[in-house]
Amino acid sequence: KFSFTIAPPFWKTWWFRLLILLLVVALIYGYIRYRVFKLNREKNELEEKVRLRTVELREEKAKVEQANLELEKLSLVASETDNAVFILDPGGKLIWVNAGFTRLTGLTMQELLDARKGEGDFLATSTDSNAKLRMEQAVRTNTSVQYESSLPSANGDTIWVQSTLTPILDKQGNLRNIVIIDSNITERKLAEEKVRQLNADLESQVAARTRELATANESLQIENIEHIKTAEQLKVINSELDTFVYRASHDLKGPLASLIGLINIAGMELGDNIVAVRYLGLMDKASKRLDGILIDLIEATQVKQRTVERIEIDATALAAGIAEQVRQATDMKDAELLLDIPAGLKLHTDETLLTAILQNFLSNALKYRDKSKEVARAKLSITADQAFVTIAISDNGIGIANDMQHRVFDMFYRGSHQTGGSGLGLYIVKQAAEKLGGTVSLESKLGEGTTMTARLPVL
Numbered sequence: 001k002f003s004f005t006i007a008p009p010f011w012k013t014w015w016f017r018l019l020i021l022l023l024v025v026a027l028i029y030g031y032i033r034y035r036v037f038k039l040n041r042e043k044n045e046l047e048e049k050v051r052l053r054t055v056e057l058r059e060e061k062a063k064v065e066q067a068n069l070e071l072e073k074l075s076l077v078a079s080e081t082d083n084a085v086f087i088l089d090p091g092g093k094l095i096w097v098n099a100g101f102t103r104l105t106g107l108t109m110q111e112l113l114d115a116r117k118g119e120g121d122f123l124a125t126s127t128d129s130n131a132k133l134r135m136e137q138a139v140r141t142n143t144s145v146q147y148e149s150s151l152p153s154a155n156g157d158t159i160w161v162q163s164t165l166t167p168i169l170d171k172q173g174n175l176r177n178i179v180i181i182d183s184n185i186t187e188r189k190l191a192e193e194k195v196r197q198l199n200a201d202l203e204s205q206v207a208a209r210t211r212e213l214a215t216a217n218e219s220l221q222i223e224n225i226e227h228i229k230t231a232e233q234l235k236v237i238n239s240e241l242d243t244f245v246y247r248a249s250h251d252l253k254g255p256l257a258s259l260i261g262l263i264n265i266a267g268m269e270l271g272d273n274i275v276a277v278r279y280l281g282l283m284d285k286a287s288k289r290l291d292g293i294l295i296d297l298i299e300a301t302q303v304k305q306r307t308v309e310r311i312e313i314d315a316t317a318l319a320a321g322i323a324e325q326v327r328q329a330t331d332m333k334d335a336e337l338l339l340d341i342p343a344g345l346k347l348h349t350d351e352t353l354l355t356a357i358l359q360n361f362l363s364n365a366l367k368y369r370d371k372s373k374e375v376a377r378a379k380l381s382i383t384a385d386q387a388f389v390t391i392a393i394s395d396n397g398i399g400i401a402n403d404m405q406h407r408v409f410d411m412f413y414r415g416s417h418q419t420g421g422s423g424l425g426l427y428i429v430k431q432a433a434e435k436l437g438g439t440v441s442l443e444s445k446l447g448e449g450t451t452m453t454a455r456l457p458v459l
Contacts, residue, residue: 084151084161088178092121092135104184106154115152123178128163139167139175151182160189168275303431308350315345315382319358323380326362335366340381347382347389349456353432357391357454360425365395370447387458388438394451400444409440429454 010016084101088094097109107115116125123131128149138145144166151159161182168177209230316339323337347354362380369376378395400408407413409430426440429452433440438456 084182086180090175094122160186335376338379356432361393368397389456391454396449399446
């Protein structure tokens with residue numbers, strides 16, 4: 001007798017159902033753990049973002065506080081300065097003036113606008129007809145520009161000013177404001193007018209004197225007497241003029257040195273104030289350029305008035321010392337400067353005048369270097385025979401155009417605006433050479449270089 005038991009399918013068994021239940025529970029538990037983990041990670045990321053944003057906000061707050069402090073300082077400077085400060089919107093409308101303007105002119109902002117006929121384009125009503133074009137140039141190049149103009153005053157007088165116009169751009173390069181600083185130059189303009197009047201009077205006097213000489217030209221003896229008298233007068237005038245230039249230059253150097261020192265102190269005090277530091281940099285550059293001009297004027301006067309004192313000079317030692325000084329002064333430490341001087345060469349001449357020739361020859365060669373060339377090169381040679389001492393310097397600089405070469409030894413003439421020189425260097429060379437009874441000459445080709453030569457007689 002047989003019996004059979006038919007087992008149910010495994011998916012209907014209790015253990016399979018228990019297994020499914022456990023699996024479902026495990027999945028639910030795993031999902032919950034995953035969600036908790038993800039939420040914790042998102043929480044941590046959010047906390048980190050909040051922390052970083054908090055740091056950024058604190059830094060921005062510090063920057064804003066610092067900027068406000070700098071603005072307070074700048075506002076204090078603008079309020080206390082004797083210069084007039086104007087702020088215009090991008091359309092050229094005047095929106096603010098400082099108290100210095102009122103102290104300078106006796107007018108308020110509204111009175112100025114009334115005098116300028118309205119509140120439209122402030123620059124369009126400037127006494128400088130090119131002020132608008134200058135503003136456009138300043139915005140295009142993002143630099144300051146200077147020009148002369150005039151302001152009305154409460155008493156009806158005209159106040160001449162030198163205006164410095166500076167565009168203020170935002171981070172995107174768009175014009176945000178225009179700042180104009182006016183410095184009072186009325187006394188200078190009046191002095192210039194007085195000088196012009198004096199020149200006109202002098203020309204009139206010279207013309208009258210010429211007519212007198214023509215009338216008195218009846219006899220050779222009278223003509224000679226008048227010529228000698230005129231020559232003596234001119235000699236006295238030139239001597240007095242040289243003395244005036246020398247003393248005036250000396251008297252100006254003291255205040256100028258103080259001004260440069262104050263600019264440096266102000267630069268250290270202002271710290272990170274970029275706008276103010278830029279203005280101070282422009283002032284410092286202009287002051288140092290003026291200082292260089294005064295030094296050259298003093299040297300030119302000393303050369304003209306000097307009495308020649310001949311002593312024995314070691315040419316090699318003198319040239320080497322001057323070359324190093326010029327290299328340092330012109331910040332051309334990488335320039336290749338070759339000295340071609342016979343060993344033991346002794347010159348019997350005036351040391352001060354010879355130094356002036358060598359110093360200005362070398363300085364001129366290094367200042368007017370050709371920036372397109374990798375290395376600035378200059379060669380100084382000194383030779384002597386029984387009759388002449390020949391000093392020649394050759395360089396690979398920018399060269400001098402043919403139509404300018406006859407003027408390079410003129411006073412205050414500059415053949416190039418590459419440097420901020422005074423235009424007196426080669427004039428001093430010519431004066432020193434002539435004082436020693438010599439001559440100077442040059443050969444130059446534009447874009448290739450220049451050779452200058454001084455020939456001094458051996459006495």
